[in-house]
């Protein structure tokens with residue numbers, strides 16, 4: 001009877017220790033994923049030179065060193081620049 005109780009206590013301690021370790025690991029993994037996501041070059045935001053809207057670099061158009069949200073805004077911006085010259 002005593003041996004069974006000791007086994008139960010050991011099992012419970014191991015179980016809670018494992019649970020705690022698992023939770024710590026999950027938090028650590030989430031923190032790591034957050035920091036890597038923020039630091040990656042994929043999710044960088046750029047600003048449309050015409051309408052000043054912010055959008056992901058992947059969805060933006062690049063022309064003459066400027067970013068644009070659509071080809072339409074790129075054309076408008078370049079048209080405006082042409083008049084200035």
Ligand SMILES: [Zn+2]
Pocket residue numbers: 048049050051052053068069070073
């Ligand atoms: Zn735009």
